[in-house]
Amino acid sequence: EDQVTQSPEALRLQEGESSSLNCSYTVSGLRGLFWYRQDPGKGPEFLFTLYSAGEEKEKERLKATLTKKESFLHITAPKPEDSATYLCAASSGGSYIPTFGRGTSLIVHP
């Protein structure tokens, strides 16, 4: 059974304090690793897709990386508007439909 575990569950940062969110996955043959941002009371918004170990993608202050067992979402010099829940999902050759983690709730204080 595919499993996706995100840590930490919650993270509080000061504005400008860089950090990383972790997504560990156990799937049989990774097809895709997805990161989403979810604001309170709204649907998730797509950020990145990673397909193979060593791949990296960047968008503004966010950078996603992928190894054979985990993915990291690095946040550089975060701003209060980066506050949200960040969800990770992984799809596999066994279950094409991505399995979601519970997310990391990020709060960035000004």
Place this chain on the structure above:
Amino acid sequence: DAMVIQNPRYQVTQFGKPVTLSCSQTLNHNVMYWYQQKSSQAPKLLFHYYDKDFNNEADTPDNFQSRRPNTSFCFLDIRSPGLGDAAMYLCATSRETGITEAFFGQGTRLTVV
């Protein structure tokens, strides 16, 4: 421009009274999904369609049903809502399963009284 639209945004229903949530898409994607999300939990897949092919998750209660009359529209029917069915219901679409990203609607917040 909204690409996946869910209606209504908020729905209050009585215990046991059938309710239907709707979703439409302008992306012409093959795949449509329904997720249930409770507070601080991962979105839980209820069903998905690949075109007209319906796929029900093994642990989705019989109380939940779905229809996809055409490519653009998908409905979630809850036949007899219980208090435990109060949640955010998310509709999503993707071009393919597992290798392309999903586009989510804004969700319908269901309250059962």
